[in-house]
Amino acid sequence: MNQTRHNWTKEEILAIYNKPLMELLYEAATVHRQFHDPNTVQVSTLLSIKTGGCPEDCGYCPQAARYHTHIEGNDLMSVQQVKAQALRAKSSGSSRVCMGAAWRNVKDGPEFDQVLEMVRTINKLDMEVCCTLGMVTENQAKRLAEAGLYAYNHNLDTSEEYYKEVISTRGYEDRLQTIENVRKTNVTVCSGGIIGMGENVEDRAGMLVALSTLNPQPESVPINALVAVEGTPMEDEKPVEIWEMIRMVATTRIVMPQTQVRLSAGRTEMTREGQAMCFFAGANSIFAGDKLLTTPNPDVNEDMEMFKQLGLTPQKPFIKISQPQTVEAADSQYASLGEKPKWSRPGHAIDRNEAAKEKGKVVSKS
Numbered sequence: 001m002n003q004t005r006h007n008w009t010k011e012e013i014l015a016i017y018n019k020p021l022m023e024l025l026y027e028a029a030t031v032h033r034q035f036h037d038p039n040t041v042q043v044s045t046l047l048s049i050k051t052g053g054c055p056e057d058c059g060y061c062p063q064a065a066r067y068h069t070h071i072e073g074n075d076l077m078s079v080q081q082v083k084a085q086a087l088r089a090k091s092s093g094s095s096r097v098c099m100g101a102a103w104r105n106v107k108d109g110p111e112f113d114q115v116l117e118m119v120r121t122i123n124k125l126d127m128e129v130c131c132t133l134g135m136v137t138e139n140q141a142k143r144l145a146e147a148g149l150y151a152y153n154h155n156l157d158t159s160e161e162y163y164k165e166v167i168s169t170r171g172y173e174d175r176l177q178t179i180e181n182v183r184k185t186n187v188t189v190c191s192g193g194i195i196g197m198g199e200n201v202e203d204r205a206g207m208l209v210a211l212s213t214l215n216p217q218p219e220s221v222p223i224n225a226l227v228a229v230e231g232t233p234m235e236d237e238k239p240v241e242i243w244e245m246i247r248m249v250a251t252t253r254i255v256m257p258q259t260q261v262r263l264s265a266g267r268t269e270m271t272r273e274g275q276a277m278c279f280f281a282g283a284n285s286i287f288a289g290d291k292l293l294t295t296p297n298p299d300v301n302e303d304m305e306m307f308k309q310l311g312l313t314p315q316k317p318f319i320k321i322s323q324p325q326t327v328e329a330a331d332s333q334y335a336s337l338g339e340k341p342k343w344s345r346p347g348h349a350i351d352r353n354e355a356a357k358e359k360g361k362v363v364s365k366s
């Protein structure tokens, strides 16, 4: 049986990525069957609990305040609103709710307390709860764990080398530090990236080196294809070809055999046949719901029809790891520390991000 390795090199990963396609597919599908039921796919629903107005400059993101996009920002949702959406997601087959907030990092205070209450509420609905809230400290990760969080998402996005071409407001080491903080709890790690941002194949392999050499490897790895949104610095990037997506999924499956590989952004551009090949190559998770934070996603009914056609079944919650216990706020053993961690601000500007910012200013004046 293929064992999980934590010492993959870029050369080895590139050699896998570039194999003749039929060989790559066969190898990935074989590994997939050793570790997973090939007919089961985990379904997650992504919920934007706080949209837009983010101070970061991620070049792909329409929620960054500095770019001029169509996104309308909104304040943090209420616990009741989140509960209603979670119940809807559950009734349409989702086992996990992933709550995203457009924050640079979590700040202790009433808004974080409200998120902790959302985590408690969803865990009590017997659904897996995931959060993606930006950078977190160890104490914040422990408070999330205590509330019943199942997974924390924090994507590496790309290779360490290419990261500087995408984001200038924080460093790669900040991402790794947050993952390390989450690893000090029982919360599982979800971390992946985006292809189609102008990176080369070496960068894709570099990202897989960074993820696969984590020990333990992330329990889930989302693979996104860039959705080029007008107004962002990446608005002109050409769409990712399905073959690139299939190769990326298959390579991820081979180097991280136990992880759930998730088809994430960019699925609307994929045909059903293309998605079927990704499932064959080892993808076993999708995001459901007509929106992924702010970009379009296939309709839930369409997904369920595809599942029926392919003979796929949605995965039940807590199959891999048992359900965490929820500790009520009054019984918490962790106090809010009011921390102000020194996350880096590398201080370099990326030309195309600056250009998009300037263009945004002109559009909003006119």
Ligand code: SF4
Binding pocket: 054, 055, 056, 057, 058, 061, 062, 063, 064, 101, 102, 103, 104, 134
């Ligand atoms: S990806 Fe996240 S951190 Fe980056 S700009 Fe968008 S919301 Fe902010």
